[in-house]
Amino acid sequence: ILNVEQSPQSLHVQEGDSTNFTCSFPSSNFYALHWYRWETAKSPEALFVMTLNGDEKKKGRISATLNTKEGYSYLYIKGSQPEDSATYLCAFPSSASKIIFGSGTRLSIRP
């Protein structure tokens, strides 16, 4: 059974602070890793697709890195803002059409 784990489960961060969290995935048979942001009462929204040949991905204050050899990806948020409050999910395609999601990291930003 393939396991995709995210840590921590939840995180409370002061506004303006930077933070990061982890997604661990099987290091064998790697094809890609996806990061999604899921805000309350909204739909999950794609952030990044990490691939074998990819460098660090960046979108505004959010960036992600990938280590396929050891099977982990980090998501970084610089200068957290209240609008960053959401659950961040990583997803690992175990086959072309079957995706395994981690249980997410719930991020809360304190003003």
Added chain:
Amino acid sequence: KAGVTQTPRYLIKTRGQQVTLSCSPISGHRSVSWYQQTPGQGLQFLFEYFSETQRNKGNFPGRFSGRQFSNSRSEMNVSTLELGDSALYLCASSLATGNSYTDTQYFGPGTRLTVL
């Protein structure tokens, strides 16, 4: 471009009944996947449809079934509902290009099913 739509948004059923949920993908998207989310669980993959064919299936009992129509719209059916089927059901569509591993999934708002 319109996003993924799901109907209904909320549903209350009783044990033993059956339910059908509908998903309309983004125009041009050929793949539709269904997920279940229950409290404390991540998104659990139910199944994926592409060109009216089920391409992959998660570890759910046969009471969960689905289909896809020629216009890529998809329906999911749950028969003989159990209390544990209460969950948020999300569908997601993707373009299904040559490299499906990197395809981005676009999610609908979900249908919240409550089984009493």
